[in-house]
Amino acid sequence: MPSSPHLEVPTPADAGKSGPRHPAWWVSTTYFAEGFPYAVVNNVAEVLFKELGASLQVIGLTAIFHLPWNLKFLWAPLLDHYETKRRFMLGCEWAVLAVLLLLMVFGDGIPLWLASIAFIVLAFVAATHDVAIDGYYLETLDRDEQSRFVGLRAAAYRGAVLLASGPILVLADPDVAGWRATWASAALVMAVLLGYHWTFLPDLERRGEPLRKWLLSLLRPRVFVALAVVMAVIVLDYAMPFLRLAGAFIGRRFASIPGLGVLEFSEWVLLFLLVALGVGLASLGRLRAALDRKDSRYAKGFVDLLDQPQMGRAFAFILLFRTGESFLMKMRQPFLRDSCGMDLATYGLVNSTFGITATLAATLAGGWLISKHGLRRWLWPMVLAQNVPNLLYVVLAAQPDPAALGTWWVGSVVIVEDIGAGLGTAVFMVYLMRCCDPRHKATHMAVLTAIMSVGFTIAGVASGFLVEAFGGFAPYFAFSFVATIPSMLLLPFVPFLDAARPERPASGPAAAQDGHG
Numbered sequence: 001m002p003s004s005p006h007l008e009v010p011t012p013a014d015a016g017k018s019g020p021r022h023p024a025w026w027v028s029t030t031y032f033a034e035g036f037p038y039a040v041v042n043n044v045a046e047v048l049f050k051e052l053g054a055s056l057q058v059i060g061l062t063a064i065f066h067l068p069w070n071l072k073f074l075w076a077p078l079l080d081h082y083e084t085k086r087r088f089m090l091g092c093e094w095a096v097l098a099v100l101l102l103l104m105v106f107g108d109g110i111p112l113w114l115a116s117i118a119f120i121v122l123a124f125v126a127a128t129h130d131v132a133i134d135g136y137y138l139e140t141l142d143r144d145e146q147s148r149f150v151g152l153r154a155a156a157y158r159g160a161v162l163l164a165s166g167p168i169l170v171l172a173d174p175d176v177a178g179w180r181a182t183w184a185s186a187a188l189v190m191a192v193l194l195g196y197h198w199t200f201l202p203d204l205e206r207r208g209e210p211l212r213k214w215l216l217s218l219l220r221p222r223v224f225v226a227l228a229v230v231m232a233v234i235v236l237d238y239a240m241p242f243l244r245l246a247g248a249f250i251g252r253r254f255a256s257i258p259g260l261g262v263l264e265f266s267e268w269v270l271l272f273l274l275v276a277l278g279v280g281l282a283s284l285g286r287l288r289a290a291l292d293r294k295d296s297r298y299a300k301g302f303v304d305l306l307d308q309p310q311m312g313r314a315f316a317f318i319l320l321f322r323t324g325e326s327f328l329m330k331m332r333q334p335f336l337r338d339s340c341g342m343d344l345a346t347y348g349l350v351n352s353t354f355g356i357t358a359t360l361a362a363t364l365a366g367g368w369l370i371s372k373h374g375l376r377r378w379l380w381p382m383v384l385a386q387n388v389p390n391l392l393y394v395v396l397a398a399q400p401d402p403a404a405l406g407t408w409w410v411g412s413v414v415i416v417e418d419i420g421a422g423l424g425t426a427v428f429m430v431y432l433m434r435c436c437d438p439r440h441k442a443t444h445m446a447v448l449t450a451i452m453s454v455g456f457t458i459a460g461v462a463s464g465f466l467v468e469a470f471g472g473f474a475p476y477f478a479f480s481f482v483a484t485i486p487s488m489l490l491l492p493f494v495p496f497l498d499a500a501r502p503e504r505p506a507s508g509p510a511a512a513q514d515g516h517g
Contacts, residue, residue, distance in 0.1 A: 020200040023141060027149045028156045030089070030201070033131045033193040035160030037096045037126035040186060041065050042456075043165040045119050047333060047344070048179070049171065059334060063460020065119050068127035068452035076131045076446030084205040085136035086197075093194040096122065100187040134445040139434060146433055149498030151367015154425045158359040162418070163189070165333075166355060170348035223492035231410045304437050304442050310495040314435055317490045318451045321428060322483030325421060326459035327466075327475065328390050332414075335393070335473045340410045341403035350411045358415045359422040364428030375430050376497045383491065386424030387484035389417040390477055397474035428452075434496040459483070 035236050079088050099122045103110065110118075140144065145456045172182040203447070225331070305311065336342040342350075369378050392413045402410065432452075436444040467476045 003284045018135060020196070023149060024152060025200050026197070027153050028139065029193055029196055030133045030136065030158040030357045031153045032091075032129050032500060033093060033190070033197070035157035036164055036186075036189060036193075037122060038069075039161040039164035040100075041119055041123045041126060041304070043161065043333075044116075044169065044172075044182075044186075046116065046330070047165075047169060050334060050337065051172070051344075055434040059330075059464055062119075063457050063463070065123045066453060066460060067128070068123045070450050070457055072127040072131055073443070073447040075128065076135075076443045078211075079128075079131050079135055080443050082201070082209050082211045084207050085132045085139060086201055086203055086205060088132035089129060089136060089201070090194070090198060092125050092132060093190060093197065095125040096129065097187060099125070099193060100183055100190060100312055104183035104187055105499045106443070107183070108174075108178050110179070130449065131446045133447070136205070138433070139444065140202065148371060149367075150370070150430050150433070151364045151426055154367060154422070154429050155363035158363055158418075158425055159356055159424055162356045162359055166348045166350075167235055168348070170345050173343065173345040173348070176345055178316065251397050269285060274445065287499045305447060307434075308437075311435075313493055314450055314495055317487060317494045318432070318435075318448055319455050320487035320490065321455075322424070323459055323487065324385075324390055324480050324482075325424065325457040326456040327463055327480035327483055328393060328417075330460045330463040331473065331476065335397065336410065336414070339397065339402050339473060340405075342407065342410060346407060350407075350414055354415045355416075355418045356413065361426060362419040362422030362506045363426050366423045370426060370430050375427065375434070379427060379491060379497065382423040382427045383488060385420040387420070387425075387481065389413070389420045390481040390484065392416060393477040394474055394481070397472065397477055431494075431496065 042063075042065065045065055049062055078084060101120050103115070103118055106114065125288055141149070168182055168185055171177040171185055172179050261319070262361050308314075332345065366378070366382055396405070396410065396413055399405060432445060432448050435448055453455050463476075466479065467473060470476045470479065
């Protein structure tokens with residue numbers, strides 16, 4: 001019986017092992033393309049809000065934009081069962097480019113409410129893009145290649161983050177070019193990446209069912225109404241705090257509109273978090289119902305992940321691994337600007353020169369050392385390298401006048417932290433791959449990275465309020481180091497350190513239907 005057209009397997013002749021199709025090229029460009037929109041949402045957005053005069057609390061609340069990375073596991077199974085990861089990847093890159101062009105059109109004069117909506121859309125697209133790239137990497141490379149390229153993968157990702165928070169931000173300085181040039185440069189970067197991937201990214205996957213089949217299923221009235229209600233709640237709760245802030249900027253008060261002036265800004269944020277929690281619990285209820293159906297293709301990936309022994313320890317470690325770094329990163333730029341006197345151009349320059357070099361060297365070295373000696377041997381040194389630099393910020397913030405130390409001393413702290421973050425990224429990427437079952441690559445990677453990102457979101461939302469509660473940056477940075485201790489206490493008990501899990505043959509009705517087994 002002939003195979004259906006959407007399940008045909010590409011021929012080995014198109015394996016893409018040489019020239020611009022070599023894995024070294026597309027691993028670099030895809031993970032650069034993954035890190036770049038992530039940094040725009042999670043690094044550049046907070047700088048834009050800072051330039052608009054937002055308070056530390058509001059800057060911390062831009063972590064709400066990170067919510068799609070917390071929830072991406074809910075739609076990750078769609079990427080495992082429909083079309084190909086490559087097609088999803090290209091579609092997302094088109095969408096990222098469109099949003100950046102919209103931001104470029106408005107430039108420095110963009111209303112805050114419109115910028116907020118643009119970042120929300122960009123966040124959902126970028127989170128889906130992450131799922132597609134991680135799944136493509138695990139789908140098209142064998143395990144030896146996955147380990148061999150982990151350093152390159154981490155370096156490309158970190159390089160993209162530093163490009164967005166370095167040279168791109170130099171252009172945002174009003175004395176250099178302004179925000180229109182910033183968004184134009186970001187759009188150019190994405191256009192180049194899209195052009196390369198459209199032309200050279202190997203098409204090596206089995207194609208799943210057509211996406212239109214799933215889209216047609218959404219046309220049922222009850223599904224459409226439910227999705228419309230959920231999207232309305234999400235959009236309104238996302239936008240309300242920033243709409244209120246925008247009203248303050250232009251001298252208007254929401255009190256003149258019935259029902260909107262009753263709550264304070266922080267109370268709107270609390271309302272948002274409660275509604276988001278309710279939506280999450282409702283989604284988990286639906287997921288639980290799916291898990292009870294063992295033949296559900298949607299549920300199969302989750303069931304296999306949860307069935308693994310010691311996964312509870314792995315989940316706890318993943319959740320806590322970058323919490324301390326997340327607290328640090330969300331307040332680093334305001335601290336360097338306000339307390340250390342580092343202007344936007346200097347901040348971008350530090351990140352774009354020594355910072356990028358240090359991060360690339362650290363991630364490549366970290367990946368090479370792990371591949372040579374194993375993850376267990378280098379776990380403690382690299383985790384300490386990631387966490388100890390938080391104490392350097394404590395020392396810096398405790399100075400009577402940090403700005404008097406000069407750019408070189410302050411910049412050296414930033415570079416040391418970049419080195420540690422690069423080593424930590426190499427460790428974390430290897431560990432996440434070892435937790436993934438090859439049969440459900442995109443789903444498992446999405447779940448695991450979503451668990452990690454929960455810590456980032458919580459830390460970001462709380463960060464501005466904690467600086468105020470602690471009475472300054474020095475005790476806050478000390479707290480950020482204390483937040484790294486729980487993950488280090490878990491290190492002796494973490495599973496999957498010595499070797500990747502063996503591939504297990506798929507079984508059951510779902511396996512028989514799954515074209516990605």
